[in-house]
Amino acid sequence: MDFTLSSQGMVMINNISQLHSYRESISPTQKVGFVPTMGFLHAGHLSLVDSSVKENDKTIVSIFVNPTQFGRGEDFTSYPRDTKADIAMLLDHGVDAVFIPLAEEIYPPDYRTFVEISDLSEKYCGASRPGHFRGVATIVCKLLNLIHPHFMYMGEKDFQQCLVLEQMCRDLHLPTTIKRCPIVREEDGLALSSRNTYLSAQQRGYATCLYQSLLLAKELVKNGVRDTEALVESMRQLIVNNQGVVDYIVFVDERNLAEQVSVDEHSRVLMAVRVGSTRLIDNMRMG
Numbered sequence: 001m002d003f004t005l006s007s008q009g010m011v012m013i014n015n016i017s018q019l020h021s022y023r024e025s026i027s028p029t030q031k032v033g034f035v036p037t038m039g040f041l042h043a044g045h046l047s048l049v050d051s052s053v054k055e056n057d058k059t060i061v062s063i064f065v066n067p068t069q070f071g072r073g074e075d076f077t078s079y080p081r082d083t084k085a086d087i088a089m090l091l092d093h094g095v096d097a098v099f100i101p102l103a104e105e106i107y108p109p110d111y112r113t114f115v116e117i118s119d120l121s122e123k124y125c126g127a128s129r130p131g132h133f134r135g136v137a138t139i140v141c142k143l144l145n146l147i148h149p150h151f152m153y154m155g156e157k158d159f160q161q162c163l164v165l166e167q168m169c170r171d172l173h174l175p176t177t178i179k180r181c182p183i184v185r186e187e188d189g190l191a192l193s194s195r196n197t198y199l200s201a202q203q204r205g206y207a208t209c210l211y212q213s214l215l216l217a218k219e220l221v222k223n224g225v226r227d228t229e230a231l232v233e234s235m236r237q238l239i240v241n242n243q244g245v246v247d248y249i250v251f252v253d254e255r256n257l258a259e260q261v262s263v264d265e266h267s268r269v270l271m272a273v274r275v276g277s278t279r280l281i282d283n284m285r286m287g
C-alpha cells in the first residue's frame with residue numbers, strides 16, 4: 001500500500017499516487033464523502049466534516065490553499081495556515097483520510113487547463129474578484145476527478161460558490177452530489193470564516209453589522225416590504241453606520257442567482273462588506 005497511516009488510524013496523503021492507492025483500497029460498495037478546504041479549520045468546516053462522517057463510510061478532507069483562486073493583491077501569502085492544528089481536529093472528528101497535496105503536483109509548470117462557468121461566475125463575488133471562481137472550479141474539478149466522492153459537503157456561507165460548483169457538476173457530468181450545509185455563526189451572529197482572524201478587536205465588533213443587516217431585512221420582509229431596492233438601502237445604512245464598506249448587497253432567486261426587484265418565496269440576499277481591509281461575505285434566505 002502506497003499511503004501512510006498515522007498512528008491514530010487517519011490516513012495522511014501527500015501526493016497523487018498515494019491518493020490513487022488509498023482510493024482503490026475503498027470497496028465500491030462503500031460511500032465516500034469529501035470536504036474540500038483551504039485549512040485553518042473552524043467549527044464551520046467541522047460541521048461539514050461531521051455531516052460527511054455521519055452519512056458516509058469514508059470521509060476524505062483536502063487541505064490546499066489554492067493559488068489560482070486568489071487575485072493579484074489578494075491574501076494568498078498571508079492566508080492563515082495551521083496544518084498541525086487542522087490534523088488534530090480532523091482526527092478528533094473521525095476523518096478517514098486527509099489529502100494535503102503540494103502545489104507543484106497540482107499545478108506543474110506546464111499546467112494549462114482551467115474550468116470556467118459562464119454567467120454564474122461573473123457576478124457578485126465574481127465581479128469583485130475576477131478569476132476567483134475559475135480558480136475554485138478548476139481545483140474542485142481536479143479534486144473530484146482524483147477522489148471520486150459520492151458526496152461533497154459545502155457550506156452555504158459561500159452560497160454563490162455552491163451554485164457555481166453544482167452547475168459545474170451538472171455540466172461536466174461529474175457523478176458527485178453536492179450537499180449544502182447551513183452557515184455556522186458565532187454567538188453574536190458573525191458567520192465563521194478563517195478570515196475573521198484578520199479583524200482587530202474593534203473591527204470584530206463592527207463585523208456583526210452583516211448579520212444585523214440580514215436580520216433587519218428579514219424583519220422588514222416579514223412586515224410586508226417587498227421592494228428589494230428599499231431593503232438594500234436599509235441594509236446599506238446599517239452597515240455604513242458600523243464602519244462597513246459595502247461591496248455588494250443583492251436579492252437573488254436562490255435557484256439561479258438571478259437578481260430580483262421584488263421579494264418572493266425563492267429570495268435570498270447575498271452580501272460582501274469590507275470591515276477595515278477584511279472582506280466578509282454572508283447571506284440569508286428571505287423567502
Ligand code: PAF
Binds near residue numbers: 037139140
Ligand atoms: O471554500 C473554500 O474553502 C475553497 O473555495 C475550496 C472549495 C476549498 C476550493 O479551494
